[in-house]
Amino acid sequence: MSAVDRRKQVLDAASKSFALFGYKATTMEQVAKIANVGKGTIYTFFTNKDELFDEILHSAIMEMKRMAEREIREDREFFDNLYRVLDVLLEFRSEHELFIKLSQEVRDIGTPKAHEGLTKVENGIVGYLKGIVERAMASGEIKPLDAQVVSFVMLKLYIALTTDLNQLHAPLSKEQIKEYMMVFLADGLKTSK
Amino acid sequence: MSAVDRRKQVLDAASKSFALFGYKATTMEQVAKIANVGKGTIYTFFTNKDELFDEILHSAIMEMKRMAEREIREDREFFDNLYRVLDVLLEFRSEHELFIKLSQEVRDIGTPKAHEGLTKVENGIVGYLKGIVERAMASGEIKPLDAQVVSFVMLKLYIALTTDLNQLHAPLSKEQIKEYMMVFLADGLKTSK
């Protein structure tokens, strides 16, 4: 077994554990056990628990960006791209599981590191969206507003429909989520006269 | 001093204290002191701290509804009404102060009663909005979607722009908040061709 394999073993084990138990309840010993390595081995690849956690979050963001990137065609319309990106994002459960677990942890026991992590992820996503939104504004496809505000609202809308709403209403299907996203982002509620 | 006066004294003192110190840090003794009454007097009007808190929240919701109601003209368009309701709501700081303080308390120390209270307020507002949204759908002014989901999104959008965004971006002016609300709710981001 080469070094890269072990690194990946650790990463996979940690991903599972963070998504399953949250930040706090994930111990380095447990990660080592799941990864089938000694505890010390983890520290040859990651300086500490925080960095391991950051790495997981970072690669989750990167994975989502990669998926989004693969769907974006420069020659297509912004909203066409948006629709297809939403489509693949909604399909990808493993990232969602981690984020949902961390949200629960923040809500239930308020782990600061979990809260920090989620904020970092949100900022990463908003930052990425911002670039795309700016291009769409420059090309005149969408209204010229503050790209950061628009990106932030897009993310909040997504979270509201996929997560927050479920405390008040039966979960929406992927199709419904896409429909509502497009209504608010593209055309608004107003009936076209 | 009549009984109604004393009741109001207590209510005003409690409002101030909850908005200033949050739920947990508001003690009945302190409320009594601010209200210039004995502690026992509070209990002649309210059975316990919870009921006092509920009463404050309830009257905050009612006050907001009354302000909204005053702006709504049945003969005007939904979006025209919406714009003017937002206008008066954004002006009204005292409710916001209470809600913001409670949000902080939930975030910082996770007081369950504060969390419960905010949820109750949110549900109250969504419930009220739902009626209005349903009428606008029935008259064909806005697209026929699930009124509860639409109302929920309206509230979340409002909170995102007035509160959540401020951790990432300089606070928006009232005019900007109204502008963004109308963009997402009425016409969407798409540039009209």
Place this chain on the structure above:
DNA sequence: AAGCTGACCGAAATACACTTTTGGTCATTT
């Protein structure tokens, strides 16, 4: 005597001392 009060009570929160767990290291093994 009706309304109001604050000393008083038990329960719940806090502070503190002590125990256990856990993140991180490093001498030893493979």
Place this chain on the structure above:
DNA sequence: AAATGACCAAAAGTGTATTTCGGTCAGCTT
């Protein structure tokens, strides 16, 4: 040279003493 797990300090957890606070009510005031 790479990997390990016993080991250590620090952080989290637990049990207990102490304080605070919600709620009561006997007595005072008007």
